[in-house]
Amino acid sequence: MLDDFLVRAALAGVGTALAAAPLGCFVVWRRMAFFGDATAHATLLGVALALALDISIFAGAAALALIVGLTVDRMAGPRLSGDTALGVLSHASLAAGLVAVSFLSGVPVDLSGYLFGDILAVSRTDLAVIWGGAAGVLALIAWRWSALLTATVAEDLAIASGLSPERDRTILTVTLAVAIAVAIKAVGVLLIAALLVIPAAAARAVARTPEGMAGLAIVIGCASALAGLQASLMFDTPAGPSMVCAAAAVFAVSRGAAALREARG
Template sequence: MLDDFMTRATLAGIGVAIAAAPLGCFVVWRRMAYFGDATAHAAILGVALSLAFQMSIFIGAMAVALIMAMTVTLLAGRGYAMDTLLGVLAHSSLAFGLVAVSFLSGIRIDLMAYLFGDILAVSRLDLAVIWGGAALVVALIAWRWSALLTSTLSDELAYASGRDPRREQLILTLSLAVTVAVAIKVVGVLLIAAMLVIPAAAARGLARTPEAMAVTAGVIGAVSAAAGLRAAYVFDTPAGPSIVCVAAVLFAALNLVGWRSQRGA
């Protein structure tokens, strides 16, 4: 079954959706959308370093994404507004990554595949990495679910309950780095933040509990991946952007239905 490239691509998309769903909910609740975007942009520098030192792209992208996320966490509140700091680091790391790629002599690289994804070229090894990373992210979030929710509501509430919100932020940072690393092959660094935010935002109006929102976001992400791949095959469009377009259409449709039901009530 895995010999079929469309099957591998669909499974890869679903794996990324599963990883991004619970993490995307926390990104939405904490208003960290730009934080996720900055971490994803940094991954292109990790790709360049991985190719230069002939190491795994997954490890290089995850390491640089993690360094970026931890740097932002450490520098936040030290004289710069968060959005300013994220803007500087996001765009500078992307620029340095693109420049570093241009210095790689003797290495053929499809830069568009890393920027916008190349899900149709997913191999069995890529599939194992994606699902392994998704399992790690889901395990981390499930392990710290209650503590993460408490620290999301309030730092003071977290301290009062004996939890350290900085540790929970570190767990989110690690999960975000893993998700970025596994999603590069599927949607590329420029669209990873969309797969984090859009399904979670679409699920927000449908769910009554945080757990239901995470599950619903996963379903919306998986449907977006499968339908986006089908649309890319039928209309001969780029697969990664097609997946994000389907997610955006679902977001708009679900919000329209919710708006009409509220008016009808």
């Protein structure tokens, strides 16, 4: 079954959605969309370093995403706002990644594939990495769900309950780095943040509980991945961007449904 590239692509899309969608809920709740974008941009530099050092691309991408995420968390303060730190590191790391790739002489680099994804070319090894990463992300979120949710909704309540919001923020950063590294093959560096945010935002418009939002985000993410692949085959469009467009269409429908429900009272 895994000899069929379409089956591998579908499994890769679903695995990516499983990793990104529930984590995207915390990105939406914490208003971290730009944070996700910045850490995603950093992965291109991680890819370049991994190719230069002949190590796992997943490891290189996850390491750089984690470094940038933790650096932003430490840089933000009274003299430098969080969004400014994100802006600096986001564009600087992306530019550094593009420059680093240009120095990789003798190493075949599909820059378009890393920027926009190449899900139709996933291998069995890629599938193992994607599903292994997705399992790790889901396990970590399930383990820390209550603590992460409390620290997100009411930081003072989390502290009063004996929790450490700073520790949970670090756990969230680590999980985000893994999810971003997992998603590179599917949607590329430039579209990873969209796959994190859009399914969660679409689910938020109709879900009534945090758990319901996370579950619905997973359904929307998986459905968008499969619908995007189908559209890519039908219309000969890039698979990664087609997946994001499918998710955006679901978001538009969900927002319309929410607006209609509010209008009816």
